[in-house]
Amino acid sequence: MKLDDIIEVNKCACGNNEFSPLYSLPNMPLCDAYTSKYEESKGIKNYPIDLFICSNCELIQIRPVVKPEVLYENYIYTSSSSFGLPEHFKILSQYIVKRFELSSDDLLIDLGCNDGTFLKAFDSKNLNVAGVEPSPACSNIKDIQIYNDYFSKNLSSTIQAELGKATIVTAFNMMANILDLSAFIDGVYNLLSDEGVFIFETGYIVEQVNSMTIEMINHEHYYYFTVISLEKILDKHDMELMEVESIDNKGGSIRCFATKKGSNKFKFNKDGLGDFRNKELQLDFNVFDQKLQKRKSEIKNFILKARKDGEKVYGFGASAGTTILLYSLDIVDEIDFLVDDNQVRHGMFAPGSAINILSSDEYYKKDPKYTIIFAWRFTEIIMKKHKNNLSDKHELFPCFDLI
Numbered sequence: 157m158k159l160d161d162i163i164e165v166n167k168c169a170c171g172n173n174e175f176s177p178l179y180s181l182p183n184m185p186l187c188d189a190y191t192s193k194y195e196e197s198k199g200i201k202n203y204p205i206d207l208f209i210c211s212n213c214e215l216i217q218i219r220p221v222v223k224p225e226v227l228y229e230n231y232i233y234t235s236s237s238s239f240g241l242p243e244h245f246k247i248l249s250q251y252i253v254k255r256f257e258l259s260s261d262d263l264l265i266d267l268g269c270n271d272g273t274f275l276k277a278f279d280s281k282n283l284n285v286a287g288v289e290p291s292p293a294c295s296n297i298k299d300i301q302i303y304n305d306y307f308s309k310n311l312s313s314t315i316q317a318e319l320g321k322a323t324i325v326t327a328f329n330m331m332a333n334i335l336d337l338s339a340f341i342d343g344v345y346n347l348l349s350d351e352g353v354f355i356f357e358t359g360y361i362v363e364q365v366n367s368m369t370i371e372m373i374n375h376e377h378y379y380y381f382t383v384i385s386l387e388k389i390l391d392k393h394d395m396e397l398m399e400v401e402s403i404d405n406k407g408g409s410i411r412c413f414a415t416k417k418g419s420n421k422f423k424f425n426k427d428g429l430g431d432f433r434n435k436e437l438q439l440d441f442n443v444f445d446q447k448l449q450k451r452k453s454e455i456k457n458f459i460l461k462a463r464k465d466g467e468k469v470y471g472f473g474a475s476a477g478t479t480i481l482l483y484s485l486d487i488v489d490e491i492d493f494l495v496d497d498n499q500v501r502h503g504m505f506a507p508g509s510a511i512n513i514l515s516s517d518e519y520y521k522k523d524p525k526y527t528i529i530f531a532w533r534f535t536e537i538i539m540k541k542h543k544n545n546l547s548d549k550h551e552l553f554p555c556f557d558l559i
């Protein structure tokens with residue numbers, strides 16, 4: 157491992173510098189580093205995923221971290237290709253306009269707007285919208301102003317000078333990826349009007365741990381939020397967490413509403429935060445580890461059965477999450493082929509394991525008997541789509557069961 161790929165972060169977003177170790181996954185490659193070269197896959201570097209908790213604000217975080225420029229060297233994710241996200245954003249946009257009575261006088265800024273899936277859901281005649289997106293691949297969105305840069309306090313001042321203060325600032329599935337969270341929140345504060353609302357969605361570690369969505373713990377996610385930690389961090393920045401809702405995305409997420417302290421234009425359900433705090437007090441990585449170890453042995457037995465039968469073991473799903481599952485379940489060397497519907501992945505090799513990825517057609521031709529479902533949260537959808545092309549002898553094993 158090249159030392160300059162890794163950064164020791166001395167301070168938490170709250171300013172504290174004392175941490176306790178919480179849980180570690182095995183060392184593994186960057187989860188999305190699929191490659192078309194076998195040798196490159198085999199020779200890939202592994203990095204630790206060690207979770208710590210801040211003794212002050214209780215924010216769970218990876219330490220040390222892989223540098224953002226190493227993580228995003230080959231960034232190819234786009235929101236519109238993410239399963240179910242366009243529909244989610246359409247419903248959310250209508251909800252935000254109605255709840256906060258937005259009009260053409262208001263400005264909404266989406267941070268990390270990606271390919272504009274969320275911004276395009278608004279009717280531009282009724283609301284001013286703009287986005288911030290560092291990826292050059294996503295900086296050209298028709299009729300919508302995009303600031304092609306990383307969000308910072310400086311950029312928030314530029315936006316404000318050009319477009320004014322924002323009534324709504326949104327950030328979806330990106331707060332966990334911001335290394336300097338403190339500077340990020342300073343920028344949000346600077347950009348928001350005094351009565352403005354910061355709306356963000358992020359993974360909720362409590363639900364993700366309870367549902368065994370282990371693939372959400374990865375090098376790209378520096379932070380794993382709870383309501384308790386968010387309240388403390390926002391407080392440091394003169395902001396207040398006002399309302400939180402549970403949402404189903406990504407094995408458990410939360411939608412949060414925060415305002416500047418003293419803002420009182422909109423009504424929020426602040427009492428609801430108590431239920432989240434209570435749930436968070438029960439968060440237990442020992443229980444998580446017990447469940448993981450149990451599943452590991454069940455999967456090993458499934459593989460053993462296949463080997464006794466003289467059969468190969470296939471894996472369905474060749475996503476970033478598959479890498480986390482292969483390493484965490486300790487089956488990197490046990491899978492013969494991966495299968496994915498995404499044709500960009502066909503013929504490529506999974507990071508580190510160098511497992512070759514087949515198309516569904518190739519999979520049908522092999523008509524395998526044993527398949528482990530890595531895209532296990534979508535097992536039902538996958539089976540509906542493919543079962544008619546597979547024979548009755550076919551046995552499936554999802555990495556985890558939906559609860």
Ligand SMILES: [Zn+2]
Nearest residue numbers: 168170210213
């Ligand atoms: Zn802290």
